[in-house]
Amino acid sequence: MHLWETATRPVPSPAEPACNDSTPRYLTARIVAHRQIAAATFRIRLDCPEIATQALPGQFAMLRIPDRLDPLLARPLAVYDSFSAPEGDAVQGPPSQRRYVDFVYVVHGKFTTALKEIPAGENLIVWGPLGNGFVAIPAVEHLVLVAGGIGQTALLALGKEQCGRASYGLPPRSRPTSRVTLCWGARTAAAFGDVADFSQAGIDVHLATLDGSAGQQGTVIDLLNTLEPDWNSPESRHVACCGPEGMMEAVAAWTAGRRIGCHVSLEAPMACGIGICFTCVARVREAASGASPDEPPAWDYRRTCVEGPIFSAASIEW
Amino acid sequence: MPPADRFAAARPASEGSPVEPPPVDLAVMIGSLRLPNPILVASGTFGYAREMAGYVDLARLGGIVPKTITPLPRKGNVPWRTVETSAGLLNSIGLDNDGIDAFLQAQLPFLLGCGAPVIVSIAGANQREFVQLADRLEGVPGIAGLELNISCPNVSHGVDLGTDPELCRSVVAGVRGVTRLPVIAKLTPNVTDIASIARGARDGGADALTLINTCQGMAVDWRRRRPMLGNGIGGLSGPAIKPIALRCVYQVRKAVDLPIIGVGGIMTIDDCMEFFVTGATAVQIGTANFAEPIASMRLLEALPKALAEIGATCMADLIGTLRPPAGAAVPAPPPPPGSPPHAA
Secondary structure, three states, X not given: OOHHHHOOOOOOOOOOOOOOOOOOEEEEEEEEEEEXXXXXXXXXXXXXXXXXXXOOOOOEEEEEOOOOOOXXXXXXXXXXXXXXXXXXXXXXXXXXXXXXXXXXXEOOOHHHHHHOOOOOOOEEEEEEEEOXXXXXXXXXXXXXXXXXXXXXXXXXXXXXXXXXXXXXXXXXXXXXXXXXXXXXXXXXXXXXXXXXXXXXXXXXXXXXXXXXXXXXXXXXXXXXXXHHHHOOOHHHEEEEEEOOHHHHHHHHHHHHHOOOEEEEEOOOOOOOOOOOOOOOEEEEEOOOOOOOOOOOOOEEEEEHHHHOOEEEHHHEOO | OOOHHHHHHHOOOOOOOOOOOOOOEOOEEEOOEEEOOOEEEOOOOOOOOHHHOOOXXXXXXXXXXXXXXXXXXXXXXXXXOEXXXXXXXXXXXXXXXOHHHHHHHHHHHHHHOOOOOEXXXXXXXXXXXXXXXXXXXXXXXXXXXXXXXXXXXXXXXXXXXXXXXXXXXXXXXXXXXXXXXXXXXXXXXXXXXXXXHHHHHHHHOOOEEEEOOOEEEOOEEOOOOEEOOOOOOEEEEOHHHHHHHHHHHHHHHHHOOOOEEEEOOOOOHHHHHHHHHHOXXXXXXXXHHXXXXXHHHHHHHHHHHHHHHOOOOEHHHOOOOXXXXXXXXXXXXXXXXOOOOOOO
8 A cells, every 4th residue: 555645635636646656664774885985975775675676766765873862863865776786786686676775875964974984784774765756757858867966866766767777666667768868066076976877877977066176167057058959859858856955946947948847856854754744845836826927826835755855846936 | 454563573672572561551541531551642743643554553552643733724834844953853843734624624534543542733823713623623523632732832822822821721711611522731841830831721621731842942053144943943842851841740740630641752661651650641752753653652562561660550550659859858968168059
């Protein structure tokens, strides 16, 4: 049974299914690998078949360090990828055979500072998979992934799936494949970690840095403007974006101006991840509102954890 | 409901031992309301229960207090709405809810089907709105009781009603006048003398008290020179406030003869036992639900063993059995001359 199907939030329109069929679980999971992949970025692999087999691209899990009151709460981390072997990334296998799930995080606050010190062999508390995941991406000729900072973590699985390199979900969902491009922006070159995960999957990778230390100097918007002339018509393209809110707002405006479809993965602070605390709300426009240009669209707060984290960029009141 | 052993995998080995504990009676009375056990879940920390159905065997709970409802829908406060602080959680959700009509139609049927007593939490901006809400709920079959949230720190009027004994009395009395359900007043710790507020609730006809709501607090980002919460200030919950909650239970227990539901920072079975001994007839699990969605089940599993440890066979053997401080009867000797004053 899917837990969120019966939730009494407003019924999503058919174009925006807010649900998928995964069943979240509360688990103790052993860390099987934990390594630094960039200046402040770490990658952690958990022995967690319940999440590894089920998670869809764009879903997340809550991770907590056991037996501590400080940090007290779990933190949401995007499911980066899932594997059938404890080491190496080559052995992925069909979703039903996966046992290990990877998360990539940047050390930023109290939780991540503590987490990076927890070695392989120790346990974490984890619950998931959570959220809707990327379920509404239409079939297109060209999927453009736009990441800012640590936002690539929500996009790898989607890119691999779209390239036909991996499948996700139980049963595995099938999606039409297409060309996939990643535009990844960060402050500096030292922020990029495991870029090869994308390039080895057949994704065309382009980097941008604010200081020019890697890729094109500037933002992802600058990068998109540079690349766009070589791309085919906007109608055949779709953008999936994850990064800081200001960056996502800029990408949403960039896509809206070109009539390119865009989905964003919102990164909101969460206390529970399962819809009970009402912390992670985002301003989401009501479907029927804003029909007239004179009338500003009505919005309401929606819980990012259960109605997101993936939203159509056009539905967000930034 | 699915079989209970569905949750076995999530159970830590340290609590909820598979060894069968001696039979103990966990039932408690909150006024005329009989609860099958004293482990409840607190309003605002459990959604409307359906969100928790995959984590908690809802039918086993001593009671469910769903998220507070108001007469009309409320969008709630501007994000950020929560900030984690040292062993605590600061929130300013602002009673985000869809209003009583949506609650009755969309949430209550599921809640009433959970198999646990449902205590509906209501909040109005004034006495009239509290009465209006209670009146709407009167006669709705299946509701076990009403909890009056006169203590939400995140809406301007909430604290006012709960910080004045006479206003508290008038709200409780107004609700008392329109409902036959047990009326439970949830009090704020953000007062100088909580016992006086408790007496106001008692004089208004409350059947029980829930102690406490969150403690007003604040978090600041000094680099940006801004409050971290969108609302500026909020309410602190979690382990950081447990001593304050225990103190309130202790003071109110001495002041009024009403059952008390203790809430504030309960994470472990020891926390529960401390509240019971201090005078709480039941407890509510709040922030722990966020940190550990199965917390209520873990505590419920551990409770019989903890009772057995002190030879208790029912909750009455435990509730309010706190002794005076060790050595309280012996007057303290005067400090030797020239010694520094005691830091009390």
